Amino acid sequence: MAARRRPGGRTSRIRMQVLDAVRTELVESGYDALTVDAVAARAGVHRTTVYRRWRDVGGLLADVLDAASYDDWQPEDTGSLPGDLAALNHQIQTALTAQPPITTALIAASFRSDEAARALQRFWEDRYARCEIVVQRAARRGDIPAHTNARQLLIAATAPLYHQLILLRTPPDPRLPDHAARSAALAASAGAFSNPGGFPFAPSAGGANGTRLS
Incomplete structure (x- = not known):
């Protein structure tokens, strides 16, 4: 983009x-x-x-x-995959429970406006692209297979937050961000998101370093 x-x-x-x-x-x-x-x-x-x-x-x-x-946000580097994913999840939970609830209001509006829906998709693509570095770092450390699919791992780690707070509309569970992160990291280390025969770190179509998603 x-x-x-x-x-x-x-x-x-x-x-x-x-x-x-x-x-x-x-x-x-x-x-x-x-x-x-x-x-x-x-x-x-x-x-x-x-x-x-x-x-x-x-x-x-x-x-x-x-x-x-337009911001310069980047995911935290905690030194471990579970830590990086947990930090990301805590930020997501904070955004989804913030008052006033602008994040959830914009998500809801995207279901009513095609133009807003396309813009929200661009936002997700941008955030996934920035978060690929989390997977790259873990692969370089040898914590997960080199051909791990970054987007699949990131979705697995963060989806429980959206499911609980957006779909079920249940009160936030303070344990969920860490639990979801650990579960996804364990699955990744076991090869659940590996992409044998693909590029290392399973980059997106934007380039070998996975800097863009399209």
Whole structure:
């Protein structure tokens, strides 16, 4: 995915105001009440400016999600695969239980807007790409087979958090992030996610170092 150019100056300030307004309106009023006019009013921006740049609610939600990829986040390096996966899971659990619940609200909105759904997929692809380094480090240490499929391992480690908090909507279990991480790491060390005959570390289509997913 090509790097997106960040607007600067007044344009950047307006964008920040509008995206903050989208988040607030979505959490406070829900997707059905989210409108361009409501966002413009909360942001203190003329509605014509919002319509011209973002067109509709789908465009606004997509930009909120795309903006999340402008950070410099990287997964922690704890020195072990279970530790790295547990650190990732704790961050996921924090995001999914945060108040106001912007993360869960955006996930829910992606089921109502095709444009938001595509943007959310781009966000997941970006995060999976960044997290492949966790698998690469483990393979270099000899903790898991060299041909471990990074995405399969990452999904196995993190899926229990989404299942519990998004699908079942049950209270967060403080033990789950560590348990899910240990279970996935043990399965990986036993070769459950190995891809014999593939590239080492099972990189994505983006290159031999697995730096991109597509």
